[in-house]
Amino acid sequence: MRERYEPNEIESTVxxxxxxxxxxxxxxxxxxxxxxxxxxxxxxxxxxxxxxxxNYTIGDVLARYMRMQGFNVLQxxxxxxxxxxxxxxxxxxxxxxxxxxxDNIAHMKGQLKSLGFGIDWSREFATCDADYYRWNQxxxxxxxxxxxxxxxxxxxxxxxxxxxxxxxxxVIDGRGWRTGALIEKREIPMYxxxxxxxxxxxxxxxxxxxxxxxxxxxxQANWIGRSDGVNLxxxxxxxxxxxxxxxxxxxxxTIMGVxxxxxxxxxxxxxxxxxxxxxxxxxxxxxxxxxxxxADLATMEKKGVPTGLFVRHxxxxxxxxxxxxxxxxxxxxxxxxxxxxxxxxxxxxxxxKYGLPILPVIDxxxxxxxxxxxxxxxxxxxRCVHSGPYDGLDYAGATNAIAKDLEAKGLGRKQVVWRLRxxxxxxxxxxxxxxxxxxxxxxxxxxVPDDQLPVRLPEDLVPDGSGNPLAKTPSFLDCRCPxxxxxxxxxxxxxxxxxxxxxxxxxxxxxxNDRAMVDERAAYWMPVDQYIGGIEHAILHLLYSRxxxxxxxxxxxxxxxxxxxxxxxxxxxLNEIWFRKPASGRIVYFNPADVEAQGEGDARRGVLxxxxxxxxxxxxxxxxxxxxxxxxxxxxxxxxxxxxxxLFAMSNVPPEHTFEWSDEGVEGAFRFMKRVWKIVHAHVEGxxxxxxxxxxxxxxxxxxxxxxxQTLLKVGDDIGxxxxxxxxxxxxxxxLNSLTRFADDSPPGRSVMQEALDLVVxxxxxxxxxxxxxxxxxxxxxxxxVDEGWPKADAAALVRDTIEIVVQVNGxxxxxxxxxxxxxxxxxxxxxxxxxxxxxxxxxxPVRKLIYVPGKLVNVVV
RNA sequence: GCGAAAGUGGCGGAAUUGGCAGACGCGCCGGAUUUAGGUUCCGGUGGGGCAACCCGUGAGAGUUCGAGUCUCUCCUUUCGCACCA
Numbered sequence: 001m002r003e004r005y006e007p008n009e010i011e012s013t014v015x016x017x018x019x020x021x022x023x024x025x026x027x028x029x030x031x032x033x034x035x036x037x038x039x040x041x042x043x044x045x046x047x048x049x050x051x052x053x054x055n056y057t058i059g060d061v062l063a064r065y066m067r068m069q070g071f072n073v074l075q076x077x078x079x080x081x082x083x084x085x086x087x088x089x090x091x092x093x094x095x096x097x098x099x100x101x102x103d104n105i106a107h108m109k110g111q112l113k114s115l116g117f118g119i120d121w122s123r124e125f126a127t128c129d130a131d132y133y134r135w136n137q138x139x140x141x142x143x144x145x146x147x148x149x150x151x152x153x154x155x156x157x158x159x160x161x162x163x164x165x166x167x168x169x170x171v172i173d174g175r176g177w178r179t180g181a182l183i184e185k186r187e188i189p190m191y192x193x194x195x196x197x198x199x200x201x202x203x204x205x206x207x208x209x210x211x212x213x214x215x216x217x218x219x220q221a222n223w224i225g226r227s228d229g230v231n232l233x234x235x236x237x238x239x240x241x242x243x244x245x246x247x248x249x250x251x252x253x254t255i256m257g258v259x260x261x262x263x264x265x266x267x268x269x270x271x272x273x274x275x276x277x278x279x280x281x282x283x284x285x286x287x288x289x290x291x292x293x294x295a296d297l298a299t300m301e302k303k304g305v306p307t308g309l310f311v312r313h314x315x316x317x318x319x320x321x322x323x324x325x326x327x328x329x330x331x332x333x334x335x336x337x338x339x340x341x342x343x344x345x346x347x348x349x350x351x352x353k354y355g356l357p358i359l360p361v362i363d364x365x366x367x368x369x370x371x372x373x374x375x376x377x378x379x380x381x382x383r384c385v386h387s388g389p390y391d392g393l394d395y396a397g398a399t400n401a402i403a404k405d406l407e408a409k410g411l412g413r414k415q416v417v418w419r420l421r422x423x424x425x426x427x428x429x430x431x432x433x434x435x436x437x438x439x440x441x442x443x444x445x446x447x448v449p450d451d452q453l454p455v456r457l458p459e460d461l462v463p464d465g466s467g468n469p470l471a472k473t474p475s476f477l478d479c480r481c482p483x484x485x486x487x488x489x490x491x492x493x494x495x496x497x498x499x500x501x502x503x504x505x506x507x508x509x510x511x512x513n514d515r516a517m518v519d520e521r522a523a524y525w526m527p528v529d530q531y532i533g534g535i536e537h538a539i540l541h542l543l544y545s546r547x548x549x550x551x552x553x554x555x556x557x558x559x560x561x562x563x564x565x566x567x568x569x570x571x572x573x574l575n576e577i578w579f580r581k582p583a584s585g586r587i588v589y590f591n592p593a594d595v596e597a598q599g600e601g602d603a604r605r606g607v608l609x610x611x612x613x614x615x616x617x618x619x620x621x622x623x624x625x626x627x628x629x630x631x632x633x634x635x636x637x638x639x640x641x642x643x644x645x646x647l648f649a650m651s652n653v654p655p656e657h658t659f660e661w662s663d664e665g666v667e668g669a670f671r672f673m674k675r676v677w678k679i680v681h682a683h684v685e686g687x688x689x690x691x692x693x694x695x696x697x698x699x700x701x702x703x704x705x706x707x708x709x710q711t712l713l714k715v716g717d718d719i720g721x722x723x724x725x726x727x728x729x730x731x732x733x734x735x736l737n738s739l740t741r742f743a744d745d746s747p748p749g750r751s752v753m754q755e756a757l758d759l760v761v762x763x764x765x766x767x768x769x770x771x772x773x774x775x776x777x778x779x780x781x782x783x784x785x786v787d788e789g790w791p792k793a794d795a796a797a798l799v800r801d802t803i804e805i806v807v808q809v810n811g812x813x814x815x816x817x818x819x820x821x822x823x824x825x826x827x828x829x830x831x832x833x834x835x836x837x838x839x840x841x842x843x844x845x846p847v848r849k850l851i852y853v854p855g856k857l858v859n860v861v862v
Numbered sequence: 863g864c865g866a867a868a869g870u871g872g873c874g875g876a877a878u879u880g881g882c883a884g885a886c887g888c889g890c891c892g893g894a895u896u897u898a899g900g901u902u903c904c905g906g907u908g909g910g911g912c913a914a915c916c917c918g919u920g921a922g923a924g925u926u927c928g929a930g931u932c933u934c935u936c937c938u939u940u941c942g943c944a945c946c947a
Contacts, residue, residue: 043947084946156945167945215866219942222865294943298863327863346863420944427945497947535941538866571868572941621940639900652874652887656867658940660874667900668887678902722878730876730886737886740903806882811928813882840914851927857881861927 001684001778005677007641011770015116023786024118026074028524035071036525037063038505040533040541041078044104044126045085048111049623050573050649051534053633054659057649057767058570058725059532060117064766065719067118068790074525076508077112077119079105079126082133082432083497084167090431091465097431098459101128111634115642116770118786123511127500132507133433134454135517136499139548140191141436141447142555148194151445154424155331157291158186162466165428171291178465185288187266190426190493191435195547199224199418201561202546211566213656216538223539225419230403231334232412234261234311234320238272245269245311245322246334248417251343253398256387257361258313259351260339262304262325267335270324273307280307280324287326302327302350314411315402316388325350333417348374361386423544425496430461430469432494440481440488449482455490468492501541502548505531505563518557531564535656538569568723571658575629577618578606589628590615592661620660631661643768644670650725650767672733673771676764679739680757680775688780689754690747694796701752702797704742708756709797711735715763716790725767732763754779762791807832808859809841825852832858 018024028034039059042052063075079101086097093100105126112119125132143149157166161179165188170177195202203224206217230252233244245261263270265287274281283305290296304325313320327346328337341351341358351358364382384390390398399414406412426435434455436448448455458476461469470476470492481488509525510518533541542564549563576592590608595615597606604617623630636645648669653659683689697705711731718728739756742749758779765772765785776785800821805828807815815837819828829850832838842862849861 040947045947080947165945169946171945219866223943225865292945295863298943300863302863423944429945496945498944501947534947535867536947537942539942540944541947574940619939624946626946654875657875658868662874662888664888665874670900672887674902717878724876724878726874727876727878727886733886804882808881808928811881811926816882849927851881853881857928859881859927 001681001774003681005674005771007643007673007771008638010774011114011116011642014770014773015113017773017784018118018786021784023784024075024120025122026072026076026120028521029072030524032072033070034525035063035066035073035530036505036509036528037066037073037075037530038508038528038532039075039077040531040537041080041501041504042108043080043083043085044101044108045625046104046107048108048115048633049630050633050659050661051570051623053115053636053645054573054649054655055532055534055570056112056115056117057646058568058655058723059530060646060769061650061719061725061766062530062532062723063118064769064786065790067786068762068766068788069720070789073118074509075117075119076123076511077117077121078124078504078508079128080497080501080504081105081126081128082494082500084169084429084431086431087429087463090462094462096460096462098128101126101431111637114637115633115645118769123508125507125511127433127497127504128431128457130454130456131514132504133457133500135503135507136433136495137436137448137453137455138450138517139503139551139555140495140499141450143193143551144447146554148197148551149191150194151189151191153187154190154192154426155185155187155292156428158184160184164465164467168291168293171293174290174296182289183291185290185292188428190424191437192422192424193547195423195544196418196420198547198550199226199420201550202420202543205546205561209562209564209567212564213567213569216535216542216567216569219538220543223420223543227417227419229415229417230399230406230412231415231417232314232338232406234314234338235411236269236309236311238309241272243268244411245336247336247338248333248415249338251340252402253381253384253390253393253395254340254343254361255315255338255402256384256390257340257342257359258320258338259341259357259359260321260323261311261336262323262328262339262350263307263336264328264330265324265326266330267324267328269307269309269311269322269336273309273322273324277308280305283324283326287324297327297329300326302346302353304350304354306354314406314409323354331421343378345374345379348378359386423496423498423547425499426493427496428468428492429494430457430463432497433457433500434470435491435493435495437491438479438481438488439491440484440486442486443481443483445491446481446483446488452482457494470494498541498544499548502544503552503563505545506549506552506558518552522558526558527560527562528564530566530568532568532570535569535571542567568655570655571653572622573659573661574620575623575631575661577621577627577629578608578615579618579627580615589626591628591630593631623661636666640666640670641673641770643771644673647673647729647768651729652726654724654726672736673768675736675740676760677771677775679736680761680778683750683753683757684778684780686745686750689750692751692755693748694794697748697752700742701744701748704738704756705752705797706800707735707738708752708759709793712759712763712791712793713798716793719766728763729767732760735760759791761785762788803855805832805855806857807835807838808857809838810861811859812841814838814841821855823855825850825854828852828854828858832860 039055063073067073081101086101089100090097157171159166159176161181171183227250229250231248233246235244265284274284304323307322309322310319339347341347342360343362362382363385364377364380381395384393384398403414436455438446440446463469477490479490505528506518506522509522513519545563552558578590578595579587581587594609595606606615608615648666714731715728718724761772761775773785802818803821804816815835817831817835819831845862851859
């Protein structure tokens with residue numbers, strides 16, 4: 001063993017050994033319990049970022065730990081390879097997305113290997129492989145057959161200059177990111193997946209996922225958003241045009257307070273009004289401007305115009321004016337809402353702004369109401385007032401009575417609605433999975449027959465930012481109708497990349513099968529036992545995967561309802577943001593490494609090293625390319641080695657928390673590696689040690705051994721149950737501090753030391769596998785540490801004769817007293833009251849009460 | 863705007879089921895060794911008194927023998943909002 005810790009040399013040697021032995025190639029073995037450990041696969045953006053390192057280190061630690069626990073572990077890796085960045089790179093550099101993507105994959109695969117992750121590379125694939133995406137197409141066709149996939153229109157961001165559809169990310173302050181043109185909403189035909197058919201099941205099944213974080217289940221439940229309410233109609237007869245304006249409300253009890261209705265700009269009545277009024281026309285046109293993003297729509301100023309059209313209140317028959325509101329969305333519910341300014345904050349603001357009447361119709365808990373100022377409790381539940389026949393009824397009573405009356409008139413009924421909307425998967429983009437549809441002038445939209453799959457994406461096209469290059473490529477576009485044989489045109493839209501990531505975990509378990517989407521190997525490995533990925537995916541990706549799995553189930557491809565048994569959502573990796581904002585032009589960001597900074601919080605100031613001039617501090621935020629605040633993990637690995645990078649990524653912070661980057665922390669991790677290395681080296685220099693004889697140890701030896709086995713228990717619990725890798729590492733560091741102080745060269749002392757170091761190295765093996773392997777050999781073990789079992793703590797070593805309990809007087813800490821282990825209340829009480837420090841505060845007062853927490857604490861209440 | 867989470871020393875964080883606040887690491891201070899170092903080792907380190915004690919977990923209230931932990935209100939930060947992945 002070398003005296004100096006040389007990580008690069010150790011790591012490449014150990015990695016070569018793993019490769020040669022095929023250590024991480026997983027085989028289906030029904031005789032062993034399986035453990036499928038999966039990290040969210042990366043988008044091949046070019047280089048790994050710190051988020052990847054954190055994610056894959058967590059996965060690798062768990063995979064290696066479970067392997068030590070005797071499980072047959074599968075840890076695969078692949079590439080989420082379709083997507084927008086490849087097209088952007090193409091526009092910038094003129095390189096084909098396929099080429100760019102595959103180059104990036106090659107580079108990032110090398111980076112993953114250098115970090116020493118125990119991945120079964122034999123199962124690797126990229127979602128841009130036709131062998132993979134053909135099954136997207138195949139299942140899409142099954143969904144069409146089952147009515148799960150369907151076609152309708154949807155609204156997109158339209159850049160009128162580039163004549164192209166933009167992603168939300170490409171719209172900045174309502175303008176196209178390349179052209180600066182004002183964005184318009186445009187309605188186009190799209191394919192949808194009917195996820196709402198599964199809304200009920202997706203919501204109910206959240207209760208069957210106890211090993212998912214509570215916060216993720218809550219977010220999903222809110223996203224699916226079941227609302228129990230009433231659907232009601234406002235009939236109208238406008239110059240002989242008869243119809244009903246439909247709205248949905250969860251507050252039918254406030255129906256007598258309706259003073260207006262608001263319709264979306266795309267609503268038929270808005271269109272009708274626009275033909276009659278220039279003001280309405282102008283407003284409807286204005287509503288078409290801007291992006292389709294929910295956050296934009298929700299935060300913009302609420303505006304409206306009256307249409308001069310009136311509908312009738314379904315219960316009173318009173319005339320109610322129709323307004324067009326920019327905050328009402330055609331895509332939600334019925335495209336119109338009833339306005340109750342007395343009991344809805346948004347309606348109140350709208351009514352105040354436009355001078356509409358405000359009618360209070362709910363008496364909340366006897367508190368007085370007024371029409372003057374909004375109070376938050378106006379939206380609370382109470383009893384109906386000024387509501388005619390419903391006066392005095394509570395929410396449930398009023399809702400029932402009103403729904404009954406509406407139903408009798410044929411103007412409404414109770415209804416359950418979901419916030420969840422169907423999943424639009426059509427993208428007007430090149431670098432994605434082609435939607436397998438052929439447009440025939442005679443037969444219409446015809447599905448591509450299974451035996452013609454896959455519809456291959458040509459890989460040599462280079463997008464230029466104006467529209468989809470597939471639409472300009474006759475070799476792709478021109479085809480024959482599968483039904484009638486006539487000349488036809490291929491669909492040029494591709495699928496949302498969330499489709500690709502909704503079932504890749506099944507494919508890892510059926511790798512290479514070119515005849516079926518999944519096979520019996522998936523039945524062995526699935527479900528994923530532990531899934532790990534960023535909290536940013538808490539809703540969409542995870543919900544889509546849960547949906548897709550159910551569709552596969554209904555198609556007979558799996559028996560599972562849920563794909564992921566246990567979920568760990570890691571926090572984001574954050575770094576400081578530094579920028580300059582020129583008087584004109586775009587904001588410019590600078591990497592924190594290039595900024596000389598001082599002060600904290602609001603007082604934080606910095607100057608750019610290169611020019612010495614100030615830059616503005618933008619707080620901390622996620623590492624991102626656009627903000628240029630990323631840290632390249634490769635530099636870490638080159639300088640300190642993979643083990644230090646892994647150790648650093650796991651220490652200091654629990655995995656669910658956001659991780660704030662610090663350069664100094666890395667040094668601490670490296671220092672620890674050197675200390676472990678040194679103490680092992682120093683011990684080995686002293687020659688072989690004998691096995692521990694627990695009975696013949698002196699006090700300090702016994703105490704150290706107790707700490708060793710205590711630490712072993714804690715580390716196992718922290719990794720195996722709590723997933724708090726930071727506290728596991730801290731416990732080993734604490735133990736190492738004790739080992740450093742333990743200078744005992746006697747034969748029993750050396751035995752205790754040998755056992756301690758063996759266990760330290762085993763405990764560290766999942767986190768720093770390369771150094772652990774080298775130290776394991778040095779400690780005299782010929783085996784590969786990756787094949788060792790997780791050690792068991794020696795119960796005899798853990799026994800304690802006396803323990804210390806805390807004594808409080810009136811809840812305040814006053815003393816610590818030793819008592820025999822297992823002392824009962826009487827003994828503890830006597831020991832506590834005998835302590836002079838306690839007696840001083842009791843000071844002869846009668847003890848009113850005494851609380852005893854066995855083995856922990858006595859609280860004397862006087 | 864809506865949904866979710868977080869806030870504890872100079873900094874990252876620990877405190878697992880309501881029971882010792884500050885484990886571990888970074889930084890800083892002092893000392894030893896080295897004395898050109900990407901060193902290493904030892905000790906100290908929440909604040910105030912510098913003693914016994916008091917104060918202290920974003921702010922304010924509440925429940926409890928006991929609250930960082932539970933409840934309510936507020937503030938700040940981060941994530942998501944359906945075409946970034």
